[in-house]
Amino acid sequence: MKHNLNSTQRSWFNINDPRVRSVIYQILIILGVIWAVMTIAGNVVANLEARGIATGFRFLGERAGFGVSQALIEYSSNSTYGRVFFVGLLNTLLVSAMGIVAATFLGLFVGLGRLTPNWLVRKICMVYIEIFRNIPVLLQIFFWYYVVLQTLPRPNQSIALLGDLVFINVRGAYAPRPILESGIGILTTMLILAVVAVIALTIWARRRKRDTGEEFPVLWTSLGILVGTMTVGYIATGQPLVFEIPELRGFSFDGGMRLRPELLALWLALTIYTSTFIAEIIRSGIQSVSHGQTEACRALSLSERQRMKLVVLPQALRVIVPPLTSQYLNLTKNSSLAVAIGYPDLVSVFQGTALNQTGQAIEIVGMTMAVYLLISLLVSAFMNWFNKRVALVER
């Protein structure tokens, strides 16, 4: 703000000067925040002392003493609370990742379904969206868990899918489990090399196109490279990857990979709920590209595929990606509802069981919140970077 130096001499403290007032306001606000934090902290310390609750993070090294039904890393009831934290965190990340992938695909299908010329498909997609968007996700989790998954048959009458490879019953879904044997290292290296080759090919093709305008069939060549290397490598290294197929023994299944009903219900509910929002985001994103763009493409005699790939999608993505990421974040946060059906996620095992046992509410709730905050901030940082990259250059 420019200040008129020729005006009458002012004292540095003039209540009518907006800058002075703004400094005073800010000091008052900071003092108020400090006062509130101090009061709360004082009360907390006094209350904790009165109740005899320990403070500090020592409990993380103590023995937890309870079992967790699903752990991605080694865990037993002798493990520490710190271990419980990581078990819960990994379970949260697992169900979030599964949900994000599935919801994206489902949402893409439904969103495109709302744009097809087929009236019936459009209406079905609309009804699907309107039904599942307006029901709380917690209720949907309960519904899948207590209503749908409970009606599945017993293990000895399991529904077999894909020619006796996948089994679904009331105890969950069983799928073949990959078992790594020696030689997997070489195969992994080959896979990495193939991926590097594909990336190099993409860059080369893009450059060539920029210079000469000639198209190169990148997709098919890449697929060929990947499948070819993997097949050759798999046979050459002596088939280091085998699958253990689940088998019915008595009243339950043995071997294979098991998805517990809690995970299934949570996954289904999160996927379906979030897919409705993603579908609407994708629909409105594609519709936001003005019709003039389509007409311009036709005037340039681009094919329908080129129109989608080169003109519509790049512009639609700019509209789609920001709300899409916030839906991913919502899904991750909603995965905390796992506690309602006992899926051992971070909130359920750490903020639930561990909190009940230790009573250290401040530390545990703080750590849990910090995890979600960290995820949010990381994703927002990525989002800002992406937004800058694709943002419209204003002329």
Add this chain to the structure above:
Amino acid sequence: MPFTPTPARPAPISQMGVIGWLRKNLFSNIPNTLLSLVALYVVWQVLSSVISWAFINADWVGSSRADCTSDGACWVFVSVRLNQFIYGFYPAEARWRPNLAFALLVGFLIWLAVPRIPYKKLGGILALTAFPVAAYFLLYGGAFGLPVVPTSRWGGLLLTIVLAVIGIVLAMPIGIALALGRRSNMPAVRLVCTIFIEFWRGVPLITILFMASVMLPLFFAEGVSIDRLIRALIGITLFQSAYMAEVVRGGLQALGKGQYEAADALGLSYWQKMNLIILPQALKIMIPGIVNTTISLWKDTSLVVIIGLLEVLGQVRQALADPNWLGFPAEGYIFAALTFWVFCFSMSRFSQYLERRLDTGHKN
């Protein structure tokens, strides 16, 4: 000889009326036809099984599970428990009180929402001053000879409405203040508001509710005990106001810079600028966003079941645990889902109507 035009030929039958519509929309080419047939089959399968389960083979009247003899839905379970689902454990003889409060709420909403009814300002003022007082004494009692009904007896739909309405009404002014703070020129204010907003937005509501029920008692001096409902409300309001702030910020940003500059050029003070120029325009842009956050808050109230407050979903779950009525989870959950769905769907339709009505046609 006068010119007589040849009469127009009738439009080809394959492009007009029902047949034309079907050809255009369902059977335009082979893939489309296949898609239509598959979709038709799926719709038929789903609808026929749902209708026969929920309507044709369902039991509607009765008083105990013995009346559920057919293999369809047992709606007796819902009708027997209906009062519990709506009022929770609110004393039966006092149910007229929530009914009256609800009728007042609906009356005020109609007053404010239907464009043809005049005196909007008066309605708004009454809805924000007289109505909360009346609703408090009606629901809680303690004056005018109304006996006190402790909040632990509130439940069902009543509790859902209380949580959502109070949450949204309190979150609104806090959200506006936070949004103004986040766009303020004062760095300290901006920082405090940004941290506040991002904190509550980054954390799942369930951890906030946990915090409200477990940690909040630790925050106050010893001896201060807070009602469980109030604790949940504090959590919900903080959470909601952060989301509301972002909606308001979106509205403020959508407004052209010229409006701010024009207000400054007229020499208006900050609050004059906000009250007379910016907020009236921004609020109009924000209405769809506000309704959307209201809808998500409505759905989020179901989470209080996890900290032991029994709103609709909680009451349904409690009724499902009744040993006399084991085995009707589908009926219970579908009833709860319908309750939520009706409210959320009508709100979203209302928001679309508002968007159309408020569209002044000069976007950008």
